[in-house]
Amino acid sequence: MTRIIAGAARGVRLDVPDAGTRPTSDRVRESLFGALESMDAIDGARVLDLYAGSGALGLEAWSRGAATVDLVERGRAAASVVSRNLGAVAKSMGVSPAGRVHQSTVHAFLGRAAGPYDLVFTDPPYDLDDAAMDADLAALAPLLSPDAIVVIERGKRATAPALAAAGLELVREKTYGDTRLWWATPVEDAATGTAQATVASQSR
Numbered sequence: 001m002t003r004i005i006a007g008a009a010r011g012v013r014l015d016v017p018d019a020g021t022r023p024t025s026d027r028v029r030e031s032l033f034g035a036l037e038s039m040d041a042i043d044g045a046r047v048l049d050l051y052a053g054s055g056a057l058g059l060e061a062w063s064r065g066a067a068t069v070d071l072v073e074r075g076r077a078a079a080s081v082v083s084r085n086l087g088a089v090a091k092s093m094g095v096s097p098a099g100r101v102h103q104s105t106v107h108a109f110l111g112r113a114a115g116p117y118d119l120v121f122t123d124p125p126y127d128l129d130d131a132a133m134d135a136d137l138a139a140l141a142p143l144l145s146p147d148a149i150v151v152i153e154r155g156k157r158a159t160a161p162a163l164a165a166a167g168l169e170l171v172r173e174k175t176y177g178d179t180r181l182w183w184a185t186p187v188e189d190a191a192t193g194t195a196q197a198t199v200a201s202q203s204r
Contacts, residue, residue, distance in 0.1 A: 002056050005030055007063030009092040014085045016054045017078040024057060024123060024153060028176045032151065033060060035172065035183075036119070041149045042066055045118040047099075048143075050106045050136070055082040057121040057151075059089045062099060066119065069099035072109045079103035106136055115143030123153040130159045137166035144186050152182040 002014040005026065024032075036042050043065040049058030052071040062069045071086065073079045083101045090097040102109050106124075120140060124133060133154075140150070150168060152161050156175050163170055163184050172183035 002026070002054055004056075004060055004063045004089065004092075005033065007060070007065065009059070009063035009089045012063075012088055012092045014054050014056055014059065014088070015081045017075065017081045024053075025176075025179070028153075028179055028181070029056065029060060031174070031176065032057075032181060033064065036061075036149065036151075037064065039149065041119055046116065046145075048072070048113075048117040048120045050109075050120065050122040050140075051124045052082050052101075053078060053123065055085045055101075057123065058099070059085055061119060061121075063089060063093070067098065070102060070113075070117075071099060072102045072104055072106055074103065074105045076103060107132075107139060110136065110139035110143065113143055116145040116148070117143055118145045118148050120144070120148065120150045121153070122150065130162075134162040134165065137161055137163070137168065141167045141186065146186060146188070148186060150184045152184065154180055154182075156180045 002016055004010055004012045042061050045066045047058050047061045047066045047069040049055060049069060049071045052058060052073040055071045058069040058071045071082050073082050079101055086097050086099055086101060122136060156178050161182060167187050168184040169187050170182060171185050174181050
């Protein structure tokens with residue numbers, strides 16, 4: 001059973017799709033959101049939750065003060081679950097849903113999205129290959145605000161994402177059991193003081 005941990009919708013139970021998704025554990029979510037709150041990355045943020053599953057990450061952010069949330073899930077059944085969860089959180093908060101569920105592949109959504117986003121969660125299936133993960137990040141980069149935070153969740157044995165190739169830089173990394181999280185932010189161009197959408201190559 002998954003619940004909203006904190007914020008205006010604290011305690012709201014979230015349905016979880018029967019198959020095809022991998023919910024982030026409560027322990028990982030609690031640690032993740034504690035770190036994000038210490039970075040002042042949630043309040044008023046425009047949030048994007050990719051491979052949303054139950055929508056727990058994006059909805060947790062909304063409960064804790066994010067302004068809007070877009071939740072992307074390709075499976076019809078899973079997208080319906082996310083929609084129900086969005087409605088349950090909105091009802092608990094006594095407001096209209098400040099979010100939208102997009103039934104779409106992540107790459108297709110990123111190709112038509114407008115942004116900008118301030119906080120992004122990408123929690124793909126563990127079997128997503130590295131090339132697809134890196135393509136997602138490259139497509140995401142132009143949609144980010146200059147101070148955006150991108151949180152990537154994968155298995156602890158997964159190859160590190162190609163952040164530099166997407167114009168991102170690592171700011172934090174942590175492993176919880178079989179789960180590894182990377183926090184990244186857009187690289188700032190020292191000459192202009194603006195975030196770069198892409199860079200030519202990744203140095204190791």
